[in-house]
Amino acid sequence: MLVGSPSEDGDCTERAARPMRARFALAGDDGCIAQARRHAADFLTRAQDKHGPAVSSYTVEMARLIVSELVTNALKYAPGPVLMELRITGARVEIAVGDSNPTLPEAHPTDPDRVGRHGLEIVRAVTPDVDIQRLASGKRITARIALTPGGPC
Template identity: 60%
Template sequence: MALNGDTSCIAAARRFAADFLTRARTDQGVAVSAHAVGLTQLVVSELVTNARKHAPGPALLELRIAGAAVEVTVQDSVRARPTVHTSDPQRVGRHGLEIVQAVTEDLSIHLGPTGKRVTAHVALADPSTRRNDSAAPPPDPR
């Protein structure tokens, strides 16, 4: 999805993400939890907001299913690594990447010759329904 214009494209990007995951569920049979849809929309919102506020010029949102996660990539035209600030509840604003890092399985930033790609992986399963292997009883030695 091309992210043209100003920050008005953020809502469209959130709808695009929800539609993408709905199509993955209905057309491809991918197990997508409601929790994953909400988190993906949050991550899209934060990454697109950063790109539109801090990177004049073209930007692009890409989504794809990658194993048990949805991969959210936002590419923009500024070749500078964004800063993930340390947690500070007194700070107003600049929490976007901090939030993304907290709710995703992985966050990576790749600088290229014409800008950067910020990629986050959101688990498709609801964490409350995922099996916790460390809580499973040990196997019976018999």
């Protein structure tokens, strides 16, 4: 069973030997983004059913939104497959999306006339816990959200 508890610094730590995780390679074909959203919702349902952490419907919808924005951007700006990993770590779900483009995304200033390029803004509005890493083979963006709103972590 996965159980998280706040550590002294207020972060969540894992007590499970192995966190629950799932990985998906997304080829970019029609329906790929909708499929990625379904993977996220199904993963959170399985996590709750099999391992017991409470997962709110709000978290499921926010995870679907984050997946949609990150996968859309990866498919739009990077050649090759997109890799998505979902993990339960303590009282949070981590959503990581990696692609082959090493260029790190930039947040643009607010512009009501701009069409598109709002994905990272949307993800950061949902959660301030976003990491962007350049990798040898591209980049990975990881967003973390609490399994229950207002819960630890």
